[in-house]
Amino acid sequence: MINKRNIYGESLKWRTQIIFLIYGGYLTISNQITIGDFVVVYQFASRFLAVTNDCYTLSTDLVEGMVHVERLRTIDKYQKEQSGNIMLLNPIKKIQFKNVFFRYHPQGAFVLDDLNLDIDAGKKIALVGRSGSGKSSIAKILTKLETVESGQILIDQIPINNINNNSLRNNIAIASQDPHIFPESIKTNILMGASKTEEKVQKTIQRVCISDLIDNQSQGLEKLVGDRGVTLSGGQKHRLAIARALIRDSEILILDESTSALDFETERKIQMNIDNYRKGKTTIIIAHRLSTVMNSDMICFMKNGRIVASGTHDELMSDFNEYRELVEKEIID
Ligand SMILES: Nc1ncnc2c1ncn2[C@@H]1O[C@H](COP(=O)(O)OP(=O)(O)O)[C@@H](O)[C@H]1O
Numbered sequence: 001m002i003n004k005r006n007i008y009g010e011s012l013k014w015r016t017q018i019i020f021l022i023y024g025g026y027l028t029i030s031n032q033i034t035i036g037d038f039v040v041v042y043q044f045a046s047r048f049l050a051v052t053n054d055c056y057t058l059s060t061d062l063v064e065g066m067v068h069v070e071r072l073r074t075i076d077k078y079q080k081e082q083s084g085n086i087m088l089l090n091p092i093k094k095i096q097f098k099n100v101f102f103r104y105h106p107q108g109a110f111v112l113d114d115l116n117l118d119i120d121a122g123k124k125i126a127l128v129g130r131s132g133s134g135k136s137s138i139a140k141i142l143t144k145l146e147t148v149e150s151g152q153i154l155i156d157q158i159p160i161n162n163i164n165n166n167s168l169r170n171n172i173a174i175a176s177q178d179p180h181i182f183p184e185s186i187k188t189n190i191l192m193g194a195s196k197t198e199e200k201v202q203k204t205i206q207r208v209c210i211s212d213l214i215d216n217q218s219q220g221l222e223k224l225v226g227d228r229g230v231t232l233s234g235g236q237k238h239r240l241a242i243a244r245a246l247i248r249d250s251e252i253l254i255l256d257e258s259t260s261a262l263d264f265e266t267e268r269k270i271q272m273n274i275d276n277y278r279k280g281k282t283t284i285i286i287a288h289r290l291s292t293v294m295n296s297d298m299i300c301f302m303k304n305g306r307i308v309a310s311g312t313h314d315e316l317m318s319d320f321n322e323y324r325e326l327v328e329k330e331i332i333d
Pocket residue numbers: 104105111129130131132133134135136137138
């Protein structure tokens with residue numbers, strides 16, 4: 001945002017001033033106006049341009065502010081969602097989706113269409129399938145960001161509507177496909193209110209291979225990022241979001257296409273670090289590329305809002321043509 005403002009606002013101001021100087025200079029030299037007239041008009045025009053530029057800056061500030069307000073409204077909506085009063089006990093053992101129907105609009109087509117899925121906790125689970133098959137929607141309904149129309153979602157046999165919202169949120173951390181980075185320091189963006197030691201933050205940063213963002217900065221973790229500071233690439237935003245979710249050490253971690261914007265080597269390295277760190281805990285990885293999730297305990301293949309096949313990589317390779325085709329296509333690509 002700040003770059004756009006500099007490019008459009010400042011350059012427009014300077015270009016107009018230069019045109020004014022050249023044209024005014026020409027009129028003065030050719031005796032069509034006096035120097036006095038020129039100075040008065042030039043000063044007036046400069047003030048006018050400065051005010052116009054301030055208005056432009058204010059309008060971009062407002063737009064920028066509204067993005068954060070919108071995000072906070074989503075969190076507020078979540079807080080106000082009907083909360084149950086059962087607190088989850090750790091360790092969580094099972095997550096179940098039973099005949100779940102979900103759609104975004106009351107008249108629209110079902111995005112999750114009789115979804116059935118059992119997840120044994122403590123495992124690495126991968127959700128794969130073509131874009132639009134409903135993978136992210138599963139993450140949204142499990143975290144109660146969206147509400148299902150019918151069917152049940154149970155955690156250790158407790159319907160999620162009966163679970164206390166704070167308890168649910170404390171037990172599930174998600175790095176979403178489209179992470180929101182606040183115009184704050186790297187550290188604030190990772191911690192988001194959690195209380196963790198400096199050492200823990202540093203270790204998390206190493207695990208998500210984001211040292212590149214920090215090493216070059218003199219202010220280290222205090223460096224501002226987001227629209228007012230360093231503009232982050234898609235991959236950097238994702239890595240920051242993984243750090244934010246990972247540091248919480250939640251019972252359940254969901255990574256929604258979080259490493260898809262990274263190069264293969266970095267993606268593999270981060271996945272390996274997460275695998276080692278989260279051993280024995282539940283990690284649900286939504287993946288586009290299959291190569292990094294082949295070692296999952298269970299791979300669920302989604303199609304049109306349903307799980308159409310599940311098993312280990314070897315099982316799916318031998319029993320499920322569509323999975324084999326996708327793997328082969330990836331190898332060729
Ligand atoms: N906020 C939304 N409003 C309306 N439709 C949506 C929304 N988010 C996703 N969809 C639609 O729901 C379907 C499933 O989307 P999604 O769960 O994001 O799939 P995936 O993560 O597998 O790509 C798609 O057809 C998508 O267009």
